[in-house]
Amino acid sequence: MKLMTLLLGAGATLALAPAAMAERGADGHVNVIYSQAPSILNPYLSSGTKDIEAASLIIEPLIRYDETGQILPWLVEEVPTLENGGVSEDLTTITYKIKPGLKWSDGTDFTAEDAVFTAEYCMHPEGGCAQLAKFEGVASVTAPDPLTVVVTFEAPKPFPYGPFSGGQSPIIQKAQFADCLGARAPECTDANFMPIGTGGFKVDEFRPNDVITLSANPEYRDPAKPAFATMTFKGGGDAAAAARAVLETGEFDYAWNTQLAPEVLEEMMKGGKGTLVNAFGTLVERIEINMTDPSPDLPEGERSTAMHPHPILSDIRVRTALSKAIDRQLLSDIGYGEAGRPTCNLVPAPAMFASTDNTGCIPQDMEGAKALLDEAGWTDTDGDGVRDKDGMKFSMVYQTSTNAVRQDFQAIIKQWWEELGVEVELKNVDGSVFFGGDPGSPDTFQKFYADVEMYANNFDGTDPESYLAMYTCDKAPKPETQWQGENINRFCDPAYDALVAELGQTGELEKRGEIARKLNDMLTKESMVIIPLVDRGRLSAHANTLGGVVLNTWDSELWNAADWYRIK
Amino acid sequence: MTDTNLVTAAAPAEAPSNQWRDVWRQFRSHRGAMLGLIVFAAILGSVILGPFIWSMDATFVDMRARNQGPSGAHPLGTDQLGRDMLARLMAGGKVSIAVGMTAMGLSIFLGTVIGISAGFFRRLDGVLMRLTDLFLALPLLPLLLVMVMLFREPLSKRFGPETGIFLLIVVAIGVTSWMQTARIVRGEVLALKEREFVLAARSIGTSPFKMIVRHILPNVLSPIMVSATLGIASAIITESALSFLGLGFPPDFPTWGRLLFDAVDQIQLYPMRVILPGIAISLTVLSVNYIGDGLRDALDPRIRGR
Numbered sequence: 001m002k003l004m005t006l007l008l009g010a011g012a013t014l015a016l017a018p019a020a021m022a023e024r025g026a027d028g029h030v031n032v033i034y035s036q037a038p039s040i041l042n043p044y045l046s047s048g049t050k051d052i053e054a055a056s057l058i059i060e061p062l063i064r065y066d067e068t069g070q071i072l073p074w075l076v077e078e079v080p081t082l083e084n085g086g087v088s089e090d091l092t093t094i095t096y097k098i099k100p101g102l103k104w105s106d107g108t109d110f111t112a113e114d115a116v117f118t119a120e121y122c123m124h125p126e127g128g129c130a131q132l133a134k135f136e137g138v139a140s141v142t143a144p145d146p147l148t149v150v151v152t153f154e155a156p157k158p159f160p161y162g163p164f165s166g167g168q169s170p171i172i173q174k175a176q177f178a179d180c181l182g183a184r185a186p187e188c189t190d191a192n193f194m195p196i197g198t199g200g201f202k203v204d205e206f207r208p209n210d211v212i213t214l215s216a217n218p219e220y221r222d223p224a225k226p227a228f229a230t231m232t233f234k235g236g237g238d239a240a241a242a243a244r245a246v247l248e249t250g251e252f253d254y255a256w257n258t259q260l261a262p263e264v265l266e267e268m269m270k271g272g273k274g275t276l277v278n279a280f281g282t283l284v285e286r287i288e289i290n291m292t293d294p295s296p297d298l299p300e301g302e303r304s305t306a307m308h309p310h311p312i313l314s315d316i317r318v319r320t321a322l323s324k325a326i327d328r329q330l331l332s333d334i335g336y337g338e339a340g341r342p343t344c345n346l347v348p349a350p351a352m353f354a355s356t357d358n359t360g361c362i363p364q365d366m367e368g369a370k371a372l373l374d375e376a377g378w379t380d381t382d383g384d385g386v387r388d389k390d391g392m393k394f395s396m397v398y399q400t401s402t403n404a405v406r407q408d409f410q411a412i413i414k415q416w417w418e419e420l421g422v423e424v425e426l427k428n429v430d431g432s433v434f435f436g437g438d439p440g441s442p443d444t445f446q447k448f449y450a451d452v453e454m455y456a457n458n459f460d461g462t463d464p465e466s467y468l469a470m471y472t473c474d475k476a477p478k479p480e481t482q483w484q485g486e487n488i489n490r491f492c493d494p495a496y497d498a499l500v501a502e503l504g505q506t507g508e509l510e511k512r513g514e515i516a517r518k519l520n521d522m523l524t525k526e527s528m529v530i531i532p533l534v535d536r537g538r539l540s541a542h543a544n545t546l547g548g549v550v551l552n553t554w555d556s557e558l559w560n561a562a563d564w565y566r567i568k
Numbered sequence: 569m570t571d572t573n574l575v576t577a578a579a580p581a582e583a584p585s586n587q588w589r590d591v592w593r594q595f596r597s598h599r600g601a602m603l604g605l606i607v608f609a610a611i612l613g614s615v616i617l618g619p620f621i622w623s624m625d626a627t628f629v630d631m632r633a634r635n636q637g638p639s640g641a642h643p644l645g646t647d648q649l650g651r652d653m654l655a656r657l658m659a660g661g662k663v664s665i666a667v668g669m670t671a672m673g674l675s676i677f678l679g680t681v682i683g684i685s686a687g688f689f690r691r692l693d694g695v696l697m698r699l700t701d702l703f704l705a706l707p708l709l710p711l712l713l714v715m716v717m718l719f720r721e722p723l724s725k726r727f728g729p730e731t732g733i734f735l736l737i738v739v740a741i742g743v744t745s746w747m748q749t750a751r752i753v754r755g756e757v758l759a760l761k762e763r764e765f766v767l768a769a770r771s772i773g774t775s776p777f778k779m780i781v782r783h784i785l786p787n788v789l790s791p792i793m794v795s796a797t798l799g800i801a802s803a804i805i806t807e808s809a810l811s812f813l814g815l816g817f818p819p820d821f822p823t824w825g826r827l828l829f830d831a832v833d834q835i836q837l838y839p840m841r842v843i844l845p846g847i848a849i850s851l852t853v854l855s856v857n858y859i860g861d862g863l864r865d866a867l868d869p870r871i872r873g874r
Contacts, residue, residue, distance in 0.1 A: 261648075261833055261834065263635065263648075263834070263837055264833070264834070264836070264837060267836070267837055296721050296722075296725060330631060334631075334634075334648070334649075402819075404830065404833055407819040407820075407830070408648060408649055410819055410820065411627070411629055411649055411651075411819070411820045412629050412631075412649060414820060415627075415628070415629045425724075425729050425818060426818045426819050426820050427818060427819075428818075428819045430815075441717065442717065442721070443717070449721075
């Protein structure tokens with residue numbers, strides 16, 4: 001009896017297979033593993049990447065970014081710009097036209113009122129919305145008709161694509177969340193755990209910090225998608241276990257963030273079940289140079305402040321020499337393998353903001369570096385292998401956070417610098433202290449009680465304005481500001497500040513790109529205050545049988561999960 | 569009667585009886601202790617003399633020789649940056665053993681002084697034992713964090729980064745690990761104090777200092793020895809933990825603990841890199857423990873000669 005049913009079932013599947021190719025749910029089941037488990041499916045109540053990405057399967061924004069950082073119309077007909085009139089001339093309003101005929105997964109119509117409600121939900125004064133930054137400067141959101149959303153800003157906004165964009169700011173259903181405004185937001189467990197959305201999948205069961213069971217959204221706008229009828233989204237474990245489950249054992253189809261040592265991944269790849277995909281965002285591992293004197297001889301409060309310029313590193317020739325001595329390609333290969341590439345840029349992406357001609361630092365040039373130091377007056381007069389000048393030794397403290405890859409980088413770079421005749425003392429600080437920002441600790445990266453330090457940083461979204469604005473004179477950490485501030489190098493150039501101000505008033509994207517590239521060059525190749533090392537990408541793994549995966553660092557990695565299919 | 573006794577005592581042709589010779593004879597009869605002594609001497613020898621024979625620089629990065637297995641050029645292979653493992657093990661051992669021995673010495677000294685004072689002088693007992701309780705209750709890592717934060721820079725400036733950190737770590741481990749020794753010693757002293765020979769010594773007017781040095785100390789030597797050997801082990805391990813947290817030696821400075829932690833990520837691919845420093849630590853700790861065991865037996869006059 002049982003065998004009979006099985007055979008019948010198999011026969012039926014075979015007969016139906018050709019017809020089912022372009023049908024929703026034809027490819028059965030897909031398994032996704034995240035090494036961190038989602039605890040909520042409402043990105044407005046959590047800033048965790050795991051939560052935002054899991055939620056992006058279900059709820060969607062009006063516009064989102066593709067894998068190159070370009071803005072795509074998602075639930076709207078086109079991206080509003082100055083040219084097509086969607087953004088007003090005075091840069092204070094932006095008007096979205098929603099695609100007609102969109103439905104929520106419960107069968108009701110998706111209207112502009114839902115977007116208005118979403119803004120109200122996040123901007124509610126009593127609610128601690130995790131994505132409030134996306135709504136910064138928004139005066140009001142209105143819906144003149146069911147398919148039009150108008151966002152009005154308090155002041156001209158050169159980059160108005162904050163609200164309703166990307167995985168961090170999706171539209172939630174007004175009917176479902178109407179009673180969950182303000183302080184009551186966290187109490188709506190059902191809505192937060194099982195939001196109704198417009199995305200390719202809907203939640204069947206949500207177990208916080210464990211597993212989400214999803215099925216295809218019957219109301220999805222493309223009748224042929226998603227190809228998978230059901231999805232299991234497993235959370236927890238660690239990156240190594242997730243990578244192994246996809247690459248070596250084939251239990252899962254997609255694993256998020258499998259950043260492991262290149263050799264370890266290579267070993268897993270021998271399992272032959274999966275492939276690694278990588279994509280590059282804006283995360284750059286760099287060495288920051290202290291433009292001020294961190295000497296412990298100075299009284300507390302004057303150390304590492306603009307009062308005392310750095311006795312050695314204030315000379316651009318010295319900084320350039322330090323950069324020239326580094327072989328970035330080697331560092332990238334050793335530390336990050338496929339998920340890294342050498343860079344000379346602070347802003348390596350998106351394409352329109354990335355300076356393309358800034359590649360001069362990539363080849364290592366030891367002789368050039370030595371010549372530069374000789375020219376700057378640093379020579380080894382006493383023959384002890386360390387360069388000196390006016391009785392001062394070229395000796396530096398090089399600090400970073402505790403992390404296996406960073407310690408390897410320190411050892412390698414130290415050797416190169418010692419070859420130059422520079423004495424280097426290495427120091428590593430526990431990450432929670434180093435990045436902790438405690439003004440009482442001498443070991444924070446802001447306080448910078450070292451000559452050079454290494455870490456990585458990136459920016460949210462695709463617009464680098466606020467990122468580049470970190471390096472203006474007034475943002476230097478100093479005792480008066482409790483050592484808070486983003487201008488870690490204490491770089492100060494009035495021309496730079498003026499250009500940042502200009503960027504803040506420029507609306508055209510072309511022009512913005514031009515200014516951003518100039519700012520990037522001023523910090524890197526023109527002054528060498530920042531020595532970029534490696535452009536660090538995101539590395540994920542998918543099974544060889546899973547098709548349609550496009551890794552996207554500008555938005556949720558699962559942004560196109562509705563397009564995934566099974567390769568047969 | 570007395571005469572005959574004198575004659576028999578003088579009869580052996582050997583030199584007059586010497587306490588340390590007896591100790592050594594007893595020690596030699598302890599097979600484990602002898603083995604431990606040989607192993608420890610071998611480790612010490614290779615760590616101290618080894619670098620003169622195998623003169624490769626332990627911190628030299630050679631990118632062309634990354635992740636190599638054992639070969640003529642690198643008998644124990646190389647690590648992920650092409651640094652020679654044999655040289656690193658020897659350099660690491662020098663630091664680890666030096667830290668372990670010195671920190672142990674300090675902690676034993678503190679523990680013995682405090683334990684004996686507390687046990688012997690009733691007036692000091694309350695104060696010193698409350699101090700011991702206080703130290704026991706202190707969370708070790710945050711305390712070390714504060715010490716490193718306060719003293720790291722002045723010390724590295726005064727003595728150079730390596731010696732400065734060495735002093736700091738030795739003192740940090742020493743002053744945070746004497747409490748067990750102090751308690752054990754106090755307990756022993758309290759019991760000894762009531763014994764007849766102490767009473768006898770006191771009755772003939774022995775001064776407290778003489779009493780401690782002549783009668784008490786030799787009798788508490790065995791528990792001190794045992795806690796000393798255990799102390800070396802825990803000092804080596806604490807140093808490893810400190811290095812891992814970034815509070816220890818500079819990151820390019822090899823110690824056994826750091827070698828171990830550096831290699832943990834690669835344990836599946838290159839298990840030797842974890843096993844080698846692991847074996848080195850275990851062998852050192854084990855051999856020191858056996859030496860301590862043998863010493864305790866040898867130093868105890870009640871066991872000696874049996």
